[in-house]
Amino acid sequence: xxxxxxxxEDLLADLEGGVLTLTLNRPQARNAMSEGMNQALGQQLAAxxxxxxxxxxxxxxxxxxxxxxxxxxxxxxxxxxxGRPVSIDEAIATQRINQRATAGKLFKMAKxxxxxxxxxxxxxxxxxxxxxxxxxxxxxxxxxxxxxxVGLAGDYGGTYFLTQLVGSAKAREMYFLSDRVSADEAxxxxxxxxxxxxxxxxxxxxxxxxxxxxxxAVCFRYMKxxxxxxxxxxxxxxxxxxxxxxxxxxxxxxxxxxxxxxxAKREPVFQGR
Numbered sequence: 001x002x003x004x005x006x007x008x009e010d011l012l013a014d015l016e017g018g019v020l021t022l023t024l025n026r027p028q029a030r031n032a033m034s035e036g037m038n039q040a041l042g043q044q045l046a047a048x049x050x051x052x053x054x055x056x057x058x059x060x061x062x063x064x065x066x067x068x069x070x071x072x073x074x075x076x077x078x079x080x081x082x083g084r085p086v087s088i089d090e091a092i093a094t095q096r097i098n099q100r101a102t103a104g105k106l107f108k109m110a111k112x113x114x115x116x117x118x119x120x121x122x123x124x125x126x127x128x129x130x131x132x133x134x135x136x137x138x139x140x141x142x143x144x145x146x147x148x149x150v151g152l153a154g155d156y157g158g159t160y161f162l163t164q165l166v167g168s169a170k171a172r173e174m175y176f177l178s179d180r181v182s183a184d185e186a187x188x189x190x191x192x193x194x195x196x197x198x199x200x201x202x203x204x205x206x207x208x209x210x211x212x213x214x215x216x217a218v219c220f221r222y223m224k225x226x227x228x229x230x231x232x233x234x235x236x237x238x239x240x241x242x243x244x245x246x247x248x249x250x251x252x253x254x255x256x257x258x259x260x261x262x263x264a265k266r267e268p269v270f271q272g273r
Contacts, residue, residue, distance in 0.1 A: 029068065041101075111220065128156060141183050216249075
């Protein structure tokens, strides 16, 4: 396993077997976001997207939680007037850039992304989890939008991702009321793909991540773009995009290897080409 330098203790990065694991590392604050964490996360995701050695990205949290969202204590300190004054325009511009670099990148990057939740995902932490392609939850983990409880409208794309996953009515309920959603309920709603016992989370995550990292990377890139475009695209646009990507992927070495393996009745060995 190769440990990568992130520039902050608030985010840990490890690369092994094509799987980049990014760990939000402020367990004493339930992994609430810090400025350093957010900047490092954006930088690591940007590098991962261009690194051919990264075939899958796992986002998880240290300790008993996934991510409590924004650092409310830090917000209170800023509201009390400590630190450099920041205009509303500057704050909005910074927030937009950071959201695209983190939640936006997890959703759009041309590689599979997994959120592994050992515990609560709240507020912007929930948004980051929903931005990933797949979610694996410990049975004891919970989800909550939480924003209404702290007088905030919500950020990091949660309204978009949640509406796409559960529909507008349920998303409104979850945002307005900020109730806690259990892991079993999350599975029923389609917010979680797998729910496991807490001590099985690491093994299940490694199993799924290994399958994705050893899969056909070019195919996954086009597949993810097709799926994302289908969320808002017009049907003929989606059909045309699928045709282009399908024909292109048919020319890859991975497809030729899979066809040969099928005839030989063996498992294919994908190279990501």
